[in-house]
Amino acid sequence: xxxxxxxxxxLIGDALADARAKAGPLQVHDADPAADHAALRRLALWAxxxxxxxxxxxxKSGADGLFLDVTGASHLFGGEEKLLDDIARxxxxxxxxxxxxxxxxxxxxxxxxxxxxxxxxxxxxxxxSAALAPLPIEALRLSSETRATLRRLGFRRVGAIIDxxxxxxxxxxxxxxLLRLDQALGRAPEPLASIVPPPVYHSLRYLLEPVMTQDAVxxxxxxxxxxxxxxxERDGVGARALRLALYRVDGAVTALDIxxxxxxxSPAHVARLIGLKxxxxxxxxxxxxxxxxxxxxxxxxxxxxxxxxxxxxxTCTTERMDERCAELIDxxxxxxxxxxxxxxxxxxxHLPERAExxxxxxxxxxxxxxxxxxxxxxxxxxxxxxxxRAEPAxxxxxxxxxxxxxxxxxxxxxxxxxxxxxxxxTGEWWRQMQAPTRDYYLVEDEDGRRFWLYxxxxxxxxTASPRWFVHGLFA
Amino acid sequence: MSPVHHSGCPRSRSEIVExxxxxxPRLEGLSAGTRVFSFGLPALDTHxxxxxxxxxxxxxxxxxxxxxxxxxxxxxxxxxxxxxxDRPVLLVGGIADHGRVCGxxxxxxxxxxxxxxxxxxxxxxxxxxxxxxxxxxxIPAAVAGMIDKLALKMSQRLHLxxxxxxxxxxLLRPAKADEAxxxxxxxxxxSAEAARDRFGLIAGSRWEVSxxxxxxxxxxxWLVEFDHGAHRFxxxxxxxxxALPHRGAAPRIRRAG
Numbered sequence: 001x002x003x004x005x006x007x008x009x010x011l012i013g014d015a016l017a018d019a020r021a022k023a024g025p026l027q028v029h030d031a032d033p034a035a036d037h038a039a040l041r042r043l044a045l046w047a048x049x050x051x052x053x054x055x056x057x058x059x060k061s062g063a064d065g066l067f068l069d070v071t072g073a074s075h076l077f078g079g080e081e082k083l084l085d086d087i088a089r090x091x092x093x094x095x096x097x098x099x100x101x102x103x104x105x106x107x108x109x110x111x112x113x114x115x116x117x118x119x120x121x122x123x124x125x126x127x128x129s130a131a132l133a134p135l136p137i138e139a140l141r142l143s144s145e146t147r148a149t150l151r152r153l154g155f156r157r158v159g160a161i162i163d164x165x166x167x168x169x170x171x172x173x174x175x176x177x178l179l180r181l182d183q184a185l186g187r188a189p190e191p192l193a194s195i196v197p198p199p200v201y202h203s204l205r206y207l208l209e210p211v212m213t214q215d216a217v218x219x220x221x222x223x224x225x226x227x228x229x230x231x232x233e234r235d236g237v238g239a240r241a242l243r244l245a246l247y248r249v250d251g252a253v254t255a256l257d258i259x260x261x262x263x264x265x266s267p268a269h270v271a272r273l274i275g276l277k278x279x280x281x282x283x284x285x286x287x288x289x290x291x292x293x294x295x296x297x298x299x300x301x302x303x304x305x306x307x308x309x310x311x312x313x314x315t316c317t318t319e320r321m322d323e324r325c326a327e328l329i330d331x332x333x334x335x336x337x338x339x340x341x342x343x344x345x346x347x348x349x350h351l352p353e354r355a356e357x358x359x360x361x362x363x364x365x366x367x368x369x370x371x372x373x374x375x376x377x378x379x380x381x382x383x384x385x386x387x388x389r390a391e392p393a394x395x396x397x398x399x400x401x402x403x404x405x406x407x408x409x410x411x412x413x414x415x416x417x418x419x420x421x422x423x424x425x426t427g428e429w430w431r432q433m434q435a436p437t438r439d440y441y442l443v444e445d446e447d448g449r450r451f452w453l454y455x456x457x458x459x460x461x462x463t464a465s466p467r468w469f470v471h472g473l474f475a
Numbered sequence: 476m477s478p479v480h481h482s483g484c485p486r487s488r489s490e491i492v493e494x495x496x497x498x499x500p501r502l503e504g505l506s507a508g509t510r511v512f513s514f515g516l517p518a519l520d521t522h523x524x525x526x527x528x529x530x531x532x533x534x535x536x537x538x539x540x541x542x543x544x545x546x547x548x549x550x551x552x553x554x555x556x557x558x559x560x561d562r563p564v565l566l567v568g569g570i571a572d573h574g575r576v577c578g579x580x581x582x583x584x585x586x587x588x589x590x591x592x593x594x595x596x597x598x599x600x601x602x603x604x605x606x607x608x609x610x611x612x613x614i615p616a617a618v619a620g621m622i623d624k625l626a627l628k629m630s631q632r633l634h635l636x637x638x639x640x641x642x643x644x645x646l647l648r649p650a651k652a653d654e655a656x657x658x659x660x661x662x663x664x665x666s667a668e669a670a671r672d673r674f675g676l677i678a679g680s681r682w683e684v685s686x687x688x689x690x691x692x693x694x695x696x697w698l699v700e701f702d703h704g705a706h707r708f709x710x711x712x713x714x715x716x717x718a719l720p721h722r723g724a725a726p727r728i729r730r731a732g
Binding site for chain 1: 542543545546548549550552562563570573574575576577578579580581582583584587588589590591592593594595596597601604605608609612613614665666667668669671675676677680681682703704
C-alpha cells in the first residue's frame with residue numbers, strides 16, 4: 001500500500017470495482033507471488049555485496065524484505081549510518097523505496113523497519129526494550145490468532161508485554177509469543193538462513209570505476225586472493241573450492257565456481273583457473289561494468305607448510321611434482337570440463353570390460369587406485385585397445401567349438417592365419433543368472449593384424465548357435 | 476685420408492665435413508644439452524640425428540592403412556618405455572573408433588597404467604590447447620595424442636612448444652595424412668606377423684616401420700619387434716644388419732654433445 005494509493009483513499013482488501021470507483025483508471029496486474037519471490041532473491045544476491053550473510057524474509061514475516069548481518073562489515077563504510085545511506089541510495093536508484101533499520105537483534109531490526117516513525121533508524125545497543133515498547137503488537141512476528149487474542153485481551157503495545165511475568169503468557173499462548181519477544185530483546189538466538197551459504201573466508205573489493213574487461217577481472221581476483229593468503233596461512237588451510245562473485249552496476253550478480261584437486265594458496269594458480277573458466281563460459285554480460293568483486297573460499301582444507309620450489313630443471317621433490325601435476329589437472333579441467341581428465345584404475349572382475357574403469361584424475365596415481373594393478377600374465381594376453389561394447393562378427397569355424405578360420409568384421413573379410421586360445425572366462429553368475437561363458441581367441445590374420453575374438457555361449461551346453469564378437473585389438 | 480693440398484685451404488675434406496656436421500645441429504636449435512632417446516639398435520639409431528629421438532620435438536606416427544592404427548599405437552606405446560618411468564604420461568583424445576586404451580594391455584608394453592592421464596576433448600581445437608598446456612607444465616615424461624588435421628603452422632607451434640619444454644610430443648596421425656609438417660621425425664607403421672615362442676604363443680609384436688621423414692637424418696625401413704617380456708625393441712632377423720648383434724643393448728638416454 002504505497003503513499004499514492006493511500007492518498008486516493010484506497011484500503012487493502014477493497015474489491016477491484018470499488019477501487020476503480022475511488023481512484024479512476026488503475027493498472028491491474030495479477031498478483032504473482034512467484035515472480036515477487038524471484039525478485040526478492042535477486043535483490044538478496046545483490047545485497048551480498050555488503051555481506052555474505054543475507055537472508056530474505058519468509059512468508060510469515062512478510063516476504064518483502066531482507067536481513068543483512070553486517071557484523072564487522074559496517075566499518076568498511078565508515079560506520080553504520082553511512083552503510084545505511086549507501087544501501088538506501090542504491091535502492092532508490094533501482095526505484096525501490098525502502099525502510100531501513102539497524103539493530104543488535106534481527107527481531108528488533110524487523111520491528112523498527114516496519115513500524116518506526118522515521119526511517120532509517122539505528123538502534124544503539126541495549127536499548128531494545130525502550131525502542132520496542134511503543135510499537136504495536138504486530139512488531140513481534142506473531143501468527144494472526146495470537147495477535148487477535150492479544151488484542152482482545154487488551155494488549156496493544158509491545159511495552160505491555162515486555163516486563164510482565166512470563167508464566168501466564170506461557171500458559172495461555174503458544175511458545176511463539178515468548179520466543180519472538182526474547183529474540184527481539186536478544187535473550188534468545190535467532191539463526192538466519194542465508195541465501196548463499198556463508199563462506200569460511202572471503203574478501204570483497206568495491207571498485208571506483210566499473211571494470212568490463214576480462215584482464216581487469218583477473219587482475220582484481222588475483223588481488224583478492226592475495227588478501228586471503230595471510231588468513232589461510234594463519235589457519236594452516238588452503239582453498240579447495242572458490243566462488244568469485246561479480247556484481248554488476250545494474251544489480252545483477254554472476255558467480256563463478258572453481259574447484260581444485262589439491263588445496264592451494266597460490267594467487268597465480270587461482271588467477272589462471274579463473275581466466276580459463278572465463279574463456280570457457282559463454283559471454284558473461286558485463287552490461288555497464290562490474291562495480292564490485294568478491295572472492296569466497298567455500299571449501300577449505302588442511303595444508304601443511306611446504307618447501308619452496310627447487311630448481312626448474314626438473315629435479316624437484318615428489319610433493320612439488322604432485323602439486324604441479326595437480327595444477328596441470330586443474331587447468332585442464334577448468335577449460336575442458338570437470339570429467340574430462342581421468343586415470344585408469346583396476347577393478348576386481350574377470351570380465352575384461354569390467355576389469356578396469358576410469359576415475360577422476362588426482363595428482364598422484366596412488367590416490368586414484370584402490371588396489372594395485374596385477375602383473376600381466378603371458379598366458380592371458382590382453383589387447384592394447386578394448387571396445388566398451390564388443391562388436392559382433394560373422395565367423396566360420398571348422399567345428400562349432402573350435403577356433404575361427406575366417407571372420408567378417410565391419411564389412412571386411414579376414415582370413416585367420418594363427419589363432420591362440422581359447423581362454424575361458426565364465427560369466428559373473430552373481431550378477432546375472434545364466435550369464436554365458438566366453439572363449440577368447442587371439443587371432444592373427446593374413447596381413448599380420450591381431451584381434452581378440454570371443455565366442456559367447458558354449459556350444460551344446462548353453463546354446464545351439466553361439467555368437468562371435470570382436471572385443472579388442474592387439475598392437 | 477690424406478690431406479688435400481688446395482691453395483689457401485689447408486684443411487682436409489674430412490675436417491670440413493666434420494665441422495659442417497657439428498654446425499648443423501646448432502643451426503637447428505639443438506644445443507649441447509639436448510636429450511635424446513635412442514632405441515639401442517644401431518641399425519636404427521644411425522638414421523636418426525644424434526643417434527636417437529630428440530626429446531624436445533614433435534614426432535609423428537601414422538599407420539600404413541586405417542586398419543594398422545592399433546599397430547601404430549603399439550609402436551607409440553613401445554616408445555614410451557624409452558622415457559624416464561617416474562613421470563606421468565598424458566594421452567589426449569581417443570584412438571578414433573578403435574576402442575579405448577586398456578590398462579592391462581598397456582602393461583605388456585612395459586608402461587605402468589597408473590602413470591597414464593587420459594584427457595578427453597571434444598574437438599581438434601581443444602586437443603591442440605591441451606597439448607600446449609601439458610607441454611608448458613613440464614610435468615609429464617611425454618605427451619601423446621591423436622589428431623586428424625594438422626596444418627603446417629600448427630605443427631610448427633607444437634614443435635616449438637615441445638622444444639621449449641624439452642619433452643617429446645608423440646602424435647598419431649590418420650593413414651591418409653600426408654601434408655607438410657614441422658615434425659622432427661615421421662614414422663609409418665604397418666602390421667606384420669608376430670614373433671612366436673616355441674609354444675606358438677605370441678612373444679612380441681612386430682611391425683613394418685619406415686622412417687619416412689627425418690630432419691638431419693636418413694629415412695629407412697625395418698622390421699621392428701617389441702618383446703613383451705623384456706619390454707625392449709629389437710630388429711627381427713630378416714632385415715636386420717647381419718653384422719650387428721641381434722638383440723641390441725638396453726635402451727638408454729644419452730646427453731648429446
